[in-house]
Amino acid sequence: MSEIQERSPLTEAVFYILLALLTPLHGYGIMQQVKEMSAGRVSLGAGTLYGAINTMLERGWIIPDDKETDSRKKAYQITVLGRSRLETEMERLQELLDQGKKMLEGTDEKGRL
Amino acid sequence: MKKVVYKIWYDYEKEEAWLNEMAAAGWAMIGMFHCRYVFEQTEPCLYNYRIQLLPKMSNHPKSVAYIEFVEETGTKCIGKWLKWAYFRRLNAEGPLEIFTDRASQQQHFMSVYRFWIGMAWLEGIIGAFNVLVGLATDHDESMSLTNVFLGLMLLLLAYFFWRLAVPMKQKAEKLQRDMLLEE
Numbered sequence: 001m002s003e004i005q006e007r008s009p010l011t012e013a014v015f016y017i018l019l020a021l022l023t024p025l026h027g028y029g030i031m032q033q034v035k036e037m038s039a040g041r042v043s044l045g046a047g048t049l050y051g052a053i054n055t056m057l058e059r060g061w062i063i064p065d066d067k068e069t070d071s072r073k074k075a076y077q078i079t080v081l082g083r084s085r086l087e088t089e090m091e092r093l094q095e096l097l098d099q100g101k102k103m104l105e106g107t108d109e110k111g112r113l
Numbered sequence: 114m115k116k117v118v119y120k121i122w123y124d125y126e127k128e129e130a131w132l133n134e135m136a137a138a139g140w141a142m143i144g145m146f147h148c149r150y151v152f153e154q155t156e157p158c159l160y161n162y163r164i165q166l167l168p169k170m171s172n173h174p175k176s177v178a179y180i181e182f183v184e185e186t187g188t189k190c191i192g193k194w195l196k197w198a199y200f201r202r203l204n205a206e207g208p209l210e211i212f213t214d215r216a217s218q219q220q221h222f223m224s225v226y227r228f229w230i231g232m233a234w235l236e237g238i239i240g241a242f243n244v245l246v247g248l249a250t251d252h253d254e255s256m257s258l259t260n261v262f263l264g265l266m267l268l269l270l271a272y273f274f275w276r277l278a279v280p281m282k283q284k285a286e287k288l289q290r291d292m293l294l295e296e
Contacts, residue, residue: 011296013214028186046183047165047211047221073185 222285229278240267
């Protein structure tokens with residue numbers, strides 16, 4: 001079960017949320033940061049974000065940030081585990097990119113070798 | 114200026130579309146209770162509305178925590194009814210989408226499906242029971258007739274709820290198939 005968890009692709013939203021949480025952020029901050037990082041392409045709905053945050057808390061990929069200045073807004077931060085999960089994911093993405101470039105190079109516009 | 118509209122909605126997507134139509138015409142919903150909606154006159158297209166079925170009743174601590182989270186993102190919860198939450202956001206701040214990936218959308222459709230199918234089962238079982246009781250007892254004709262009639266009405270209600278549930282499941286299944294390819 002954990003084998004699957006460690007090897008399967010992260011969703012784009014989760015990847016970007018983890019990246020954003022390299023610095024402590026609260027919900028709205030995460031939304032804005034992800035939107036900025038993806039040049040407006042990835043937008044996070046509050047419902048989707050809330051579910052993702054809770055699942056990532058369960059997995060230990062993020063933790064609540066206790067040094068909050070504004071006690072009403074809960075902020076979160078990535079953990080060492082979350083960071084290593086990000087690194088694993090980037091290796092996977094690099095593999096995909098490398099394979100894609102290699103295979104497409106020798107083909108014409110119609111996709112034939 | 115305010116106005117009150119009474120309308121019974123069963124399809125939350127249609128209800129959402131109606132709230133957005135009203136908002137586009139300059140009537141923003143500011144509160145609701147059962148089938149009673151209160152609108153306030155504003156400039157046209159000021160607000161964007163979304164309705165969500167929460168996992169728990171809207172006054173449950175988990176629901177309260179979730180609503181608090183949503184409000185921190187600039188979206189306001191303008192109404193609560195049973196497990197339903199009504200959200201709105203200023204159009205100027207961008208479109209309001211609570212769920213932005215297929216997985217969470219599919220989950221929401223399935224929770225609405227389970228809600229209606231649960232109601233269908235409830236009415237169906239009570240209805241069937243009434244019909245059987247009505248058919249079985251023959252010492253009081255008028256009572257048994259009432260039972261059968263009542264039972265049939267409830268079975269009709271069950272069928273109505275089932276008809277509401279099915280499209281939700283179909284939408285969830287379509288998203289499920291799409292997710293084989295894309296998030």
